[in-house]
Amino acid sequence: MSDALSDEFFAEVSDKYYPQVLEGLEKLGGGDVAGGIEILSRPLHTIKGVTGFMPGFESASHFTHTVESFLKKLQAGSLPHSADNIALAAHGVNSIFAVIDQLRESGAPDQGEIDAVCEVLEAASGAGKGAAGPAGGSCLTVEQEGGASVLRITAPRIHRKHQRDQIVGAIIATPQETPVVLDLAAVKTFGSTAWEDIATLAGHWSISVRSLCGPARETFHASDMDALLAVLPPDAPAGEAS
C-alpha cells in the first residue's frame, strides 16, 4: 500500500499541486495575500494530511503544518503583510517542495534544513528563541581581508534599528576608497528596511555581499538590491570586491 500511495502522491504533487502552488505564490508575490493563501491552502493541507498518513513521511507533515500555521497567521492579519513576511512565506512553501523532492530522491528529508526554516518562521511569528538577539548587543565584527573591510554579521536575524545603525555606522567608518564586504554567512533573515539603509550608502562606498542565502537573499532581491550591490559567492576572497 505504502509504495502505491507514495507513487500516487508524488505524481499528484507534480501534476496537480505544484501548478496550484505556483499560482498561489504568484498571487502572494503580486500583493494578493488573501487570494494567494486561499489557493495555497488546499494543496498544502493535502500534503500535510497524506504525508502524515504515510510512515516515514511524518517530518514532512509536521513541517508543512508549521508553514501552514505561518500562512494562517498572515491570512488572519495577526502577522503584518510585510515584504519580509511574504518572502518568508514563499520560502517556506518552496521548502516544502524541496523536502518532497528529497523524500522522492533519497527517501529522507534534510532535517537540518527543515529545522532551520521552522526556526525562522517561528521567530518571525514571535514564537522562536531569540528572534533578533538582545537589544543593544553587537551584531557584527569588522576584519580586514585582501584590502577590503569585511563586516561579518554575527546575528542570525537583522531587523532591529540598533542593528541597522551598527551596520550603517561600520560602513561609514570605512574609508570610501576601501571596498566593503558584508559577510552574511551567519544570517538567516535580513529585513528590507536594513537593505534600504544600506542602499542609501551604495553610491558612496563600494559594497558587496558575500554568502547570501535563504530568506535574506529573497529580501535582497525583493528590495532590488542586486542593482546596487555586487554578490560574491561564499568562498570568494574579499579582495575580489575591489
Added chain:
Amino acid sequence: MRALIAEDEFLGRKMLTAFLNTLFEIDVAVNGKEALEAFTLAHEEGRPYDLILMDIMMPEMDGLDALARIRALEQERKLRPQVKVLMTTALDDAKTVIRSFHDGEAAGYLVKPLGKEKLFAELQKLGFVTE
C-alpha cells in the same frame, strides 16, 4: 463538545461511542445520508459538531460523498469553522486517501481496525486531547 459517528456497522458504532463518550456528547448516523442530515440539524440548532468520524463504505450515501456535501454546505452557507472530519475506514488505497484530504479536506485518516490508542493519537494531533 459534540461528535457525530457515521458508521454502518453496529459493533463499530458501539466501540467508537465507548471510546469517545467521556470527551464528547455523541450522536450516531448509520449512513452518509443520515450524517448529512445530522450535520444540517446540528447547525440549525446552533450546536454544530466539533468532530465527525466518517466511515467511507456505507449504504445509501458513502462517506466521501457525504463529506463533499458537508463541505459544499459549509461553503454555501459560510459556516465557519469547518468541522474536523476523521475518516475511519477499511480502505487504504492511494486514490481514496488522497481524495479524502484534497477533495474532502479531511483532518485525518484512520484505517480499521481501530484501537483507542490510534484514535486518541489522532485526537491529540487535532487538539481534542492533551498529552
